[in-house]
Amino acid sequence: MTERIKKKAEEIETWNFVFPNQSNPYGNMFGGELLAIMDTTAAMAAIRYAEKTVSTASVERVIFKKPIFVGDRIKTVAKVVLVGRTSMMVRTDVFVDKGGAEGDVLSTTAHFTLVAFDEERVPSEVPELIIETDKEKKQSELAQQIKDHVGRREVRIKEVVEKWK
Numbered sequence: 001m002t003e004r005i006k007k008k009a010e011e012i013e014t015w016n017f018v019f020p021n022q023s024n025p026y027g028n029m030f031g032g033e034l035l036a037i038m039d040t041t042a043a044m045a046a047i048r049y050a051e052k053t054v055s056t057a058s059v060e061r062v063i064f065k066k067p068i069f070v071g072d073r074i075k076t077v078a079k080v081v082l083v084g085r086t087s088m089m090v091r092t093d094v095f096v097d098k099g100g101a102e103g104d105v106l107s108t109t110a111h112f113t114l115v116a117f118d119e120e121r122v123p124s125e126v127p128e129l130i131i132e133t134d135k136e137k138k139q140s141e142l143a144q145q146i147k148d149h150v151g152r153r154e155v156r157i158k159e160v161v162e163k164w165k
């Protein structure tokens with residue numbers, strides 16, 4: 001058996017200007033438009049990490065904390081924070097660039113799970129994640145808690161579905 005390679009994850013950053021066609025009539029950016037930007041940035045981070053093609057399997061704990069408006073400049077930051085055998089959890093944060101003293105204001109956070117594939121689109125092993133800094137440790141622990149919680153929720157949902165069949 002070949003030894004699994006170990007790797008550090010890099011942070012991927014994308015910038016966008018919010019246009020009127022991405023908002024509701026009151027000038028507030030649509031959540032779905034924002035999720036598309038977040039999903040794309042998360043995919044970039046996962047592809048760079050796995051060096052393979054990927055697909056999004058799920059999105060967890062999307063928190064729209066602060067609104068985003070037309071004309072805002074948004075910075076989306078994505079990084080692989082937890083890996084399984086073929087899946088990667090990518091923490092994705094969106095900041096509004098307010099400039100000046102206010103700087104970057106955190107607007108939205110979500111955890112995307114992406115799966116890496118081989119040439120036949122079969123789930124394929126990703127490198128083992130090297131975790132070094134306190135921030136990386138914290139982010140990885142949070143991702144693990146979310147993953148565990150999702151696992152428990154899935155079991156519960158299956159039980160409820162069985163009951164009502």
Ligand SMILES: CC(C)(COP(=O)(O)OP(=O)(O)OC[C@H]1O[C@@H](n2cnc3c(N)ncnc32)[C@H](O)[C@@H]1OP(=O)(O)O)[C@@H](O)C(=O)NCCC(=O)NCCS
Pocket residue numbers: 055056057058083084085086087088113115123
């Ligand atoms: C994601 C997908 C490949 C998983 O297929 P599968 O048959 O369940 O594959 P496996 O059982 O081999 O699981 C592969 C990995 O995906 C993970 N996975 C599967 N479904 C998942 C889900 N809903 N959420 C999180 N992780 C999931 C498994 O835990 C496993 O991870 P691991 O290897 O790190 O332990 C498949 O469901 C798929 O192709 N979905 C459509 C993806 C897509 O089109 N995305 C774009 C939508 S916008």
